[in-house]
Structure formats: C-alpha cells, structure tokens
Amino acid sequence: MKKQQGQELIKQWFKTKNWVWADFQKKAAKAYLAGKSGMVNAPTGSGKTYALWLPILIRHIDSVAHPGAKAGKGLQVLWITPLRALSRDLHRNMELVCLEMNLLWDVGIRTGDTTYKDRQQQRTRMPDALIITPESLHILFSQKNSEQIFRHVHTVVIDEWHELMSTKRGTQTELALARLRSINPDLQTWGISATIGNLDQARQVLLGVGAPLEEAELIKAKSKKKLAVRSIIPSKIENLPWSGYMGIRLVDSVIDIVRKSKTTLIFTNTRSQTEVWYRTIIEKYPEFAGIMALHHGSLDREIRDWVEDALHQARLKLVICTSSLDLGVDFRPVETVIQVGSPKSIARFIQRAGRSGHQPGAQSVIYFCPTNALELIEAVSLRDGVDKNILEDRPPVMHAYDVLAQWLLTLAVGEGFEEEALFQEIKKTYAYQYLERAEWEWLLGYISTGSPSLQVYDEFKKVERIEGRYKVLSRKVAMRHRLSMGTIVSETSLKVKMQQGKYLGSIEESFVSRLKPGDVFFFGGMSVAFVRLHEMTVTVKKSSSNKGQLVRWAGGRMPLSSQLSTFIRKRLAEALENPGQEKELDRLQPLLQLQAQRSIIPNMDTLLIEQCATKEGYHIFVFPFEGRLVHEGMSILLAYRLSRLMPIGFSVAMNDYGFEMLSDRSVDLDGILGEIDLFSEDNLVDDIYHSVNATEMAKRKFREIAAIAGLMFQGYPGKHQKAKHLQASASLLFTVMSKYEDHNLLVKQAYQEVFTYQLEEERMREALGRISQQQIRIIKTSKPSPFAFPIMVDRLREQLTSEKLEDRIQKMLAQYSNAD
C-alpha cells in the first residue's frame, strides 16, 4: 500500500454513502493527521465522532503501508466515553464501518459489561483501538503489565468531555492522561465537547498545565441554527399556582402540542415528576396507553433500553423523561421537545432543544411549560439567554485528594510507582497543579500506614515501599481496591421486583421504611402494592387502585445558574413598566401588580427584604435571586451573625429566588443594618465555619470522600452492607480524624467541598459584593407577598431548622401557655 491510500479509501466510501465531508470534519482531520492535539466543539448529531474516527482510520491504513509499523503491534488508540451505552453504540458503528470498507482493524470495547472472556483475551492481546470508560481505564492501570499495554498508544480521544470535565470522573481522566503522556510523550490528545462557556479552560484541562494552548487546535462546527423558545401560557394567570413545581395544571395545552407532532419528548426535573405526568396523562387521555413511555434513572436498565429502542424506531408518540435522555444514545431526533419547569441553566435548555428534529435550515423549537406563576419570568429570561447565546461554564474539579489517593493505590496495585517521578507527573495535571510537597507526603503516608489517627489499625496499611517503589503486595488489598474503584458513590437503594419476577427499578430505603404491606405507590407508570422487603429487594404486585403514594427519591439539587438569574433580575426589574411584546409578562401583570402593591418589585440596584408577622411567627424574606445554594449559605451566614447580636434561632427555607428566616421574636432589621453590615464579605468563611451547620454538612460530604479514598470497604457486589452501617462508620471516622489530626487532607476536602459545591462560595462572594453596591429596601408587609408565599410553602414541606428541637418545643410550650 502507498501512503495517501487511507484518504482515498475513505473518500470513496463517503461517496458510496452519499455523505458530504463537513467543513469542521475536514479541519479536524487535517489537524489530526498533522500530528496535533486539540478539541472538537460540536453539537450532538453533527457527525462529531466521525471528525476524529475517520482520520484515525486513515492514519491506521497508511501506517500499515510502512513495514515495521505494522498492525498487531497492540493498542494504539484509546477512545474514552462517559457512558457504557455510548461505548456500545460506537463499537457497533465502527465494526460496521470496517466491514463496509473491508478493512482489517481491530476495534475492541472494555467497560463493566464486557464479558469475562473478552477481558481475558485482552489480557494477552489488545485490539488496535479500544473504546473504554474512565473507570475501566483505571482498572487497566491496576494490572501488572500496564506500561506494556499502553506502550504504543499514540492517540486518546475523550468524548463528551464537557460532561466529564466538571466531575471527579474528569479528574480520573486527567490522571490517566498524565500517565499515558509519561509513557509516550508524543501522545495526541483530542476532546470532543458540546458548547460550554469555558472552552479554553476545557482545552487546557485536557492537555494539562505547561502544554501551550496555542499549539492545540480548537475546531468549531458552525451551527447557527435558529432556536425558537415558545412558552405554554395559560389563558388566565389564575390557572397557574403561586407555588409548586409539577406543572400538571397545563396538561391539556401540553397534550395539544403533543398531538400535533409525530414524537415528543417531555423533559422534567425530577423522577417523581415523570411519574406524576405519566399518570395524569393516562387518566385524562387513555388513548395514550401503549404509545407513551417513561424514562428516568431509577427505572430498570432493561425497561430503559426498551424505551430507547422504541424511540429509535419511532414506535412511541411521547416519552416523559429526566436528564437520563440528555446525552448518549443517539436515537433519531424527535419532532418536538417540551421542558416542564425551570431547566436551571441556559446551556441545558439548549442541549435539550437539540434533541428536537429539524429539516436543514429550518428553525427548531422548544416549548417551555411553567409550573408556577413566577416561572413565566423565567420563560422570557431563557429566551434572552438563548438569543444572546450565553452559556454556563463547567468548572473542573480541583484538589480532589480522595481521587488522588485512589489513583496512588491503583498504581501501587499495578506496576507500583516511584514517588518523585510520579509527583512531577501529577503536578502536570490541571487538577493538582498546586499540589504541595507536604500534601504529597501526607498522601503517601495515608496509603502506607493509614492517616495518623488510624496507624494502629492494620487494615489501613495498604502499600509497601520496596527498593524505592511503592507497591501493594497483599492480594486481599488489591482485590478490595479493584472492587471499589471509581468516583461515583450512590446511595444504597433497593430493587423493586414484581411477584412474577420482572424487575422494575430501584427505590430508596427511607421511602420503603414507611410502607406497610398492601400500601399502594406509583412506579414506572404503574400502580403497585407493597408485598414485602427481603434482602435488598422490594416485592410488589400490580394494583388496580388509582390512589397511592408518589415515590420520592433524594437527589441532587441543582441551583439556578448565575447567568440565568442575571437575566431574571433584569426582566423582573422592568416587567411592570416595560413588559415589551412578551406575552408571558403580559399574562403575569396581575401578580406583579399585587407584588408591587403589597411590597415592591426590586430593580437592578435594589435588594428587597420583606418582613411580616403571622401566627407562625416573625418572617424575614430576602430576595437576592441567586439560586438556592447561595441562599442556603446566606441564610446560614445571616442567622449566625444575628445570633451573635441577640439570642435567637431561625427556621430557614429557600428557593431559587430568595430565602426566609422565621423566628419567634421580631428583629429590628432597619436598626441593625444601620449599625452593622450583615451582608459583609469579611469573615465569610469563618462565620459559616462557626455555624452549627458547617460541621454537619462536612460530615455528610465526608461519606463520599471516604468511600472514594478507600477508607470504607463498600462490600462485595451483591452483598451490600447496610447504608446505616456505612453512614455510621463514615461519621465515626470523620469525628476521630477531625478530633485527633490537624492536617487531615480528607477532612479538609470535606469542608472545601461544602464551601465550593454546597454553598457556592465564589458565587456567594459575587452576590455579596453586588449587594454591597445595592440599596437595601426593607418593606413591612401585612401578608406574605407573591414572592414570599412559595418559600413559606417550601418550608412547611421541609422544616429545616437551625434551632435544637428541644429548644423549639420549649418555646412552643411557652407560647401556648401564654395564649391561655
């Protein structure tokens, strides 16, 4: 074969397919074949995978032409994907390509569901290219011959890099990349990413620090597709509740839209919400039975696969889903997408819109269905964000000591490592560029003798130092480590099974513990009755009752993004005077007028605080519009600062727009704010640190960290340890370590994670900075305003409290006896 043969072959194949080589694909191919690294930035469905697979293939075909660089030299290309399903899809595709082109190219796959036989085969002979998840890649590094395996790898591609980057799975990927670069300094690294705000940073994280960014290509697919945002607006504002997040009131309008198109995807924010929508539609519109399905993360994989298949073959008219359908499996695009409730971020909204079908050139449409009155503002703000093409950042995870500890152990289980060389290698990753020598020493100690307070226990002595190399000799330690690799720590969940044996999915212990035999709940779109709980499995049978409980899962709580909240503040400020042509704002007028009448509508230069007294007590409502996490932090801060001025405790509640502090005594806020700056940024960290909640929050975070860092063995597969047991040991370890050690990095990390992720410290600082420039308006209201009302309702649901329960009961007793 001659050089250039590859290009020719691919061109011919393209012709037979009647495909056109898109501009960005050409560019990517050129850069790749010139030996460069970089990133391809393209939306789903644009042929982004081919942009790299084809040039890799060309290189392969051409290289076979050179004697000495022949096939069978082992693994040369690694393709990392975040999803097993995605790996499967790609693998199938690539095998097909090779078949059609009559090519000898061995593409393999290695994920958790690869068969044991395949894995055995890979031990002795690796394929030319391997599609793999970050976790499985780490498992390969825990093999004794890992350097041998990766010796000839010249290309690594990371698919969906924007998804991985901002998680600990991304950190894992960074570490593996650094290792591969040490083995082969000429490694070419390519990322494939959807559009995010921080594309440059994404590229830097991918390449590691020290790699000059100019030398890495950024290849963008031109996609200036127009996206129209249409709101589903009720005929009367009374048809939308003031509070609530289910949105079911507008079901008739939604069904009108669904009827008009062949297939529709309804995205909701929670798993329970999909269940509610499914049930409501089936009851009101029974004709949808059989052509409608549900898809969320707690449904059994088999059911989800069925739904995805049916969607692919256009056998379903409607699928109600959570973000489980956000990425991954490429089904044929659906005709219509409806988002129910706030998508919380502009980027996510656009991503979901991208699932909708479109003729070339035509504009695609996404419908927004508000779930409460104020979300009409969000509809307009989303449109602003889409029009201005503002996208949120995905910040990479920094300083995750737990992930690093796990990695050290992985390498020690594998070939072992020499510490100075590895230290230098790790410093090249973006995540650990600021790692200090002392921290490094602590980590080495942690894996070899256990952290200082654990040194008496042998089970924490895992790694030994032999002739300068850190290695794991114990087979038990090695096996336990392989069993607990990865950074995803899930709540222990129970399987749900029909009496006949079919698995439906999973629910949480806390929900099941409230059930008695015969109790009915809704799951997977069915009404089922609880039969028994045995060995982590909940058995149920079909029920004909249409009354039953709604399953609740404890999940993540995404806050409104700061980009979106900026648009909301702007829109709100001018909503009364200048609603423009926006129908949403027009419809909202009565509510806005009521707000203005009872209180005010804050403009951009104003922070609104409302105070009112009800029979519940004295309420303070603050409206920074900064997302619920920042509000959580601010409420802790304010509660702490006020409690230093007077003996007072608060019940706090928050939503994405503001927060409430409820107490049994009135607070003279006017007077206090005249004297001290409650919203000051000074001592921010200290004040939060001193509040009761910080330790509790850190303790909860610590469970995850301890699991990743290998402090707690999660048990053998199938034989789960009780959740309570794990929680107990994590909290015990936390207490011991924080009490007896000054520099425990894992404890430090727990607090860092609380500040960074739970309280969004950086964003809170920005918000406090903004507030310091704003005029604070304190309005005394006679009744809770339309802004305040939803937060009160939320509190009744949750009952968070910063007081001790006993104190609370004492106070309530005192209150009632006074009333007598």
Add this chain to the structure above:
DNA sequence: GACCTGCTGCGGTATG
C-alpha cells in the same frame, strides 16, 4: 392566593 421537588453516571470476585 395554596403546593404532592430534587438529575446523571461506573465498577467488581477467576493469578504473572
């Protein structure tokens, strides 16, 4: 004036 809030994802028991 009145609400059924909380996403997603991986891996694993067998020797070089």
